[in-house]
Amino acid sequence: MSYPETYKYTKEHEWVHVADGEGTIGITDHAQHELGDIVFVDLPKIGSTVTKGQTFGSVESVKAVSDIYSPISGEVAAINELLGKSPEKLNEDPHGDAWLIKVKLAAPDEINELMSAPDYQKYIGAE
Amino acid sequence: MSVAVSELRRTPLCDVHCSLNAKLVEFGGWHMPVQYAGILQEHNAVRTAVGIFDVSHMGEIEIRGPEAGALVDYVSTNHAAKLKVGQAHYSALLYEHGGFVDDILVHKISDDHFFICVNASNQWKDFEHIAEIRSQRNMKAEVEFTSERYAQLAIQGPKALPVVQRLTETDLSAIKYYWFTDGTVAGFPARIAHTGYTGEDGFEIYIAPDAAQPVWNVILDTGKEFGIQPCGLGARNTLRLEAKMALYGHEITATTNPYEADLAWIVKMEKGPFVGRRALEKAREEGVTRKLVGFEMKGRGIGRDGYEVWIDGTPAGWVTSGGPSPTLNKNIGLCYLPVEKAVPGVEIQVIIRNSPVDAVTVATPFYKRAKA
Numbered sequence: 001m002s003y004p005e006t007y008k009y010t011k012e013h014e015w016v017h018v019a020d021g022e023g024t025i026g027i028t029d030h031a032q033h034e035l036g037d038i039v040f041v042d043l044p045k046i047g048s049t050v051t052k053g054q055t056f057g058s059v060e061s062v063k064a065v066s067d068i069y070s071p072i073s074g075e076v077a078a079i080n081e082l083l084g085k086s087p088e089k090l091n092e093d094p095h096g097d098a099w100l101i102k103v104k105l106a107a108p109d110e111i112n113e114l115m116s117a118p119d120y121q122k123y124i125g126a127e
Numbered sequence: 128m129s130v131a132v133s134e135l136r137r138t139p140l141c142d143v144h145c146s147l148n149a150k151l152v153e154f155g156g157w158h159m160p161v162q163y164a165g166i167l168q169e170h171n172a173v174r175t176a177v178g179i180f181d182v183s184h185m186g187e188i189e190i191r192g193p194e195a196g197a198l199v200d201y202v203s204t205n206h207a208a209k210l211k212v213g214q215a216h217y218s219a220l221l222y223e224h225g226g227f228v229d230d231i232l233v234h235k236i237s238d239d240h241f242f243i244c245v246n247a248s249n250q251w252k253d254f255e256h257i258a259e260i261r262s263q264r265n266m267k268a269e270v271e272f273t274s275e276r277y278a279q280l281a282i283q284g285p286k287a288l289p290v291v292q293r294l295t296e297t298d299l300s301a302i303k304y305y306w307f308t309d310g311t312v313a314g315f316p317a318r319i320a321h322t323g324y325t326g327e328d329g330f331e332i333y334i335a336p337d338a339a340q341p342v343w344n345v346i347l348d349t350g351k352e353f354g355i356q357p358c359g360l361g362a363r364n365t366l367r368l369e370a371k372m373a374l375y376g377h378e379i380t381a382t383t384n385p386y387e388a389d390l391a392w393i394v395k396m397e398k399g400p401f402v403g404r405r406a407l408e409k410a411r412e413e414g415v416t417r418k419l420v421g422f423e424m425k426g427r428g429i430g431r432d433g434y435e436v437w438i439d440g441t442p443a444g445w446v447t448s449g450g451p452s453p454t455l456n457k458n459i460g461l462c463y464l465p466v467e468k469a470v471p472g473v474e475i476q477v478i479i480r481n482s483p484v485d486a487v488t489v490a491t492p493f494y495k496r497a498k499a
Contacts, residue, residue, distance in 0.1 A: 036150075036361065037167040039451045040429055040458075058480065060429050062166040062451055063361045 001029040004095055008071065008111055009120035015095065016071040018111055023072050026099040027059060027090065030124045035061040038090045041083040043101055048076050050103055052110050057100065059090065072110045074103040138183035139278050139339040147357055155248030157184040160359040170365050170453040172356035173325050177284035179346055180358050182331070183339060186250025187277050188243045188257060192268035195239045201264065202257050202402055203233060204385060206395035210235040215305050215320060218393050220253060221403030225384040225410060229253050229375055232322060234307055242318070244331075246375045250274055260402060278339035282346060283329030283366075285496075286353040291330055293349050295319065299330070313338075313345040324363065326370025326494055368459065369452050369494035371421060377432060377447040378419055378461055386410055387463070389419045389491075417444065418469035421491035422477070424458035426484040430477035436462045437476045437483055443468060446477060452493055459493050460486075 007015040013031035016023045032038060040060040050056040050070040057068045079101050082089055089098040105111075115123060135158040144151060149160035160181065162169065172178045190198055199207040205218035212235055220228035229249040234242040245253045250272070258270045282291055292299050297310035297319060307320035315338035323329040334342055347355060364374070373379045379388050384407060386394070394407060424430060430449040435442055449460025464475070471490045476483035 037165050
């Protein structure tokens with residue numbers, strides 16, 4: 001699976017795509033592959049705030065639970081309802097339809113501290 | 128006798144797992160496959176068709192001699208003297224205080240030869256435990272650590288019998304559940320046991336390490352038309368949990384006894400003295416305070432191993448194993464609760480990341496296969 005050049009990535013294997021002051025957050029293909037069959041996704045409520053580097057939810061696979069860390073700070077504007085009914089979508093389309101939340105950015109500059117797609121791929125290659 | 132383990136042990140099938148793109152993890156000191164195609168797919172293959180597991184990490188201990196049976200009966204809880212030649216049973220090694228050293232499978236090969244299959248991470252401890260007791264009591268039996276002589280494959284699922292039957296002269300339908308026989312599989316000498324750790328019908332075969340790769344490959348090949356799937360430890364865990372089979376370090380530990388673990392059926396007091404008996408007599412007299420019980424999540428979330436369990440806003444116990452049940456499509460688990468609460472139908476809360484999530488205790492096993 002390709003890692004979109006327009007996304008930014010974290011060492012904890014989340015991605016964020018910023019457009020019009022809003023960041024869409026998901027987990028990477030590498031992350032879903034490491035987790036295996038995903039069976040449950042726990043997301044925050046709309047209107048709650050997330051903080052860069054802090055956990056805002058969790059993804060559970062058959063074998064384990066994994067925290068999700070926010071790549072950016074802001075207010076949750078939307079959550080992906082699709083994942084409530086079909087958490088397995090996260091295995092199928094982690095960079096697309098299976099995004100997790102959309103966040104209204106509180107500090108747009110934070111994005112500059114994240115990895116580019118090539119840097120992230122280098123990072124997971126070396127991990 | 129002890130062995131320093133400075134690096135991960137590998138089963139004779141390690142290269143095969145890599146070639147099958149297995150995800151390998153450290154488990155009890157072994158480098159083991161946790162999954163191949165995915166835990167759900169592997170789990171379902173075992174419930175509906177057939178799966179093959181490399182369980183060569185499991186340990187083997189053999190006891191021989193005129194007092195072999197007496198020694199087995201003295202170190203374990205089940206009644207080995209009742210076993211017929213060719214029969215096996217589930218049992219436990221206990222400490223004097225009644226806690227588990229390990230849970231084991233005892234096979235009676237002859238009146239003076241018993242073959243015991245034990246957990247990978249406990250095998251040296253088990254061996255030393257049994258050898259020590261033999262020596263203290265000066266019993267006429269020899270305790271031998273024979274793990275290096277065996278690889279073990281588990282072929283499990285409703286199609287396990289037809290797959291293995293194609294590869295052996297032994298009439299498998301004549302081997303009753305929890306019996307075994309020595310024969311050949313794919314031309315290699317094999318101990319074929321009608322046992323398993325999945326809640327499904329199936330066989331566990333013990334072969335020489337050199338035979339592991341050819342036998343594994345032939346079984347995979349033969350099983351293709353039956354939908355065989357190589358399965359890892361991930362599916363092994365979800366399968367055994369649905370069948371409510373205990374896992375050492377989770378349901379059973381050095382600080383839990385068989386009554387607490389709902390394993391009274393493997394304790395045979397009528398057989399006479401055995402290690403741990405006095406502690407169990409006391410436990411039975413006084414009654415245990417906590418007991419293992421199954422639960423199902425009602426709220427959103429999965430109760431995992433080690434999570435706290437509350438009742439009416441008060442800490443009441445802990446989860447020993449928990450996860451999704453692929454067969455039932457529910458989130459299930461096992462937990463210890465005060466004995467009066469360890470019955471089906473009690474409302475409990477599992478503390479998941481600091482939030483109480485509703486669950487209810489249920490009867491077990493969660494899954495029971497339909498008898499053929």
